[in-house]
Amino acid sequence: MQLYNTLSAKERAALIDSAGKHRLTLSFYKYAKITHPQEFRDHLFITWDSLDVLGRIYVAHEGINAQLSLPADRFNAFKAHLDAIDFLKGIRLNIAVEQDNKSFLKLKVKVRHKIVADGLNDDTFDVTNKGVHVDAVTFNTLIEDRDTVVVDMRNHYESEIGHFKNAITPDVDTFRESLDIIENDLREHKEDKKLVMYCTGGIRCEKASAYFKHKGFKNVYQLEGGIIDYTRQVKEQGIENKFLGQNFVFDDRRAERISPDVIANCHQCGKPFDVHTNCANEACHLLFIQCDQCKEEMNNCCSATCKEIHELPYEEQKALRKGQGNSNDIFKKGRTDHLPYKKDLRNIFEVFKPHKT
Structure with a gap:
């Protein structure tokens, strides 16, 4: 079998x-x-x-x-x-x-131990006490409210190419990182602000909303079905689309175009562009944003060094990799010093300032 x-x-x-x-x-x-x-x-x-x-x-x-x-x-x-x-x-x-x-x-x-790597001990809070699920119409209304803080629960490389209007987009590499940052930076607004969250399909917000309610947030909301179902509702019901750019997805498509806005830049030349690729050097495999012109000039590689290696005969590439293990870049998402136009790491403690309308 x-x-x-x-x-x-x-x-x-x-x-x-x-x-x-x-x-x-x-x-x-x-x-x-x-x-x-x-x-x-x-x-x-x-x-x-x-x-x-x-x-x-x-x-x-x-x-x-x-x-x-x-x-x-x-x-x-x-x-x-x-x-x-x-x-x-x-x-x-x-x-x-x-x-x-x-x-x-x-x-x-x-x-797996968990279906999302959230790093939480589920025995310490009621995971079924979730936030209020909202549809696209209600979500659009909420994110225009001056008493709302709308938070993107995805990682930096996801929000870099697309996010909602007025959204706070944490510079984090993992979902778990954002939980403590949000709880800390919004600690003075647990009762007077509406905490509205969204992610790709809704799964990260399911656990996060229960966690934040456990942490004392009184008004917690989450976008039902995430960006994917929001887009369906927008198309079927003729609702105004408040998502800018592309929705990052974890398959070979890389992203789905939600609006014509291009809000990111090629990490190599700085030209407006929002399509991710993986470095063609198999020992690197860095995920980064690369425009078509740079892709051609760099042979789909993230650096001159990787380009030089990638252009070697395959057996020579294998010999160079033997016993070396993978570069740490294989686990990174555009976080490397040799990309001159990579997204800057901001002071994370300045990220969560409620927006003003």
Whole structure:
């Protein structure tokens, strides 16, 4: 019985091309008590592999977090399978704003300690006492209120290419970092301000809203379904779009265009640009913003050194990497000194000043 992916990304891409089917990219999450996550994981893999589902799915005792793609003609079968699982029946599925048949090229279902790395001890507060969920219309009204502090719960490289009007965008590398910063810098406004949060699909705000209520914030709100569902509501209901730029996504698409605004810059030349890439030097693999002109001039590399290495014969590149391990840049997101136009690190204690309208 196959319980793990056996095809390479290249092989899977070829199969997708030969199948000639339109695929849907979607995501969902659910906090729920899963007694036997490994058994549940295996059940999902067997069923979803048979439906040609590809993606990255995390299962833990606390629930499931899924980002995936599947053939459009198998959507109903996939939905029927979810509805047959008690805690997933009727689950909201966030359909991607922009579709790409190759958003995912492998099926990875992993058992994790948590479905989001939040670093929190869930036994110390009531994780079910969450903030008020709001739709797009209510969210638009809230973020224009002078008594509102709207906070982007995503990391710096996500908000750099797109964020909501009036949003505070922390210069943090991880979700966990932002929690203490917000709690500390807004400590004097726990009762007189509305704390309104948003993220990509809503999952980070689920835990964060309960955490901030535990910390004494009286008026806590979260955007239901995150940026993805907000965009759907904007399109379907003709609502004013208050999101600027692109929504960063964690698959091979990199981002979804939400508005025509370009609010970021190429990290190499400073030209307005908002498309991320990974350095082509496999020993680096730094995620950074690179315009088309710099991509051509630098051969998709982040530095002259990486370009020089990348242009060597592949076997020579392997020999150079042997025994060296990966560069620390492989874990960075545009945080390296040799990018002259990288996003500046601001004083994080100056970030959380409530906006004025």
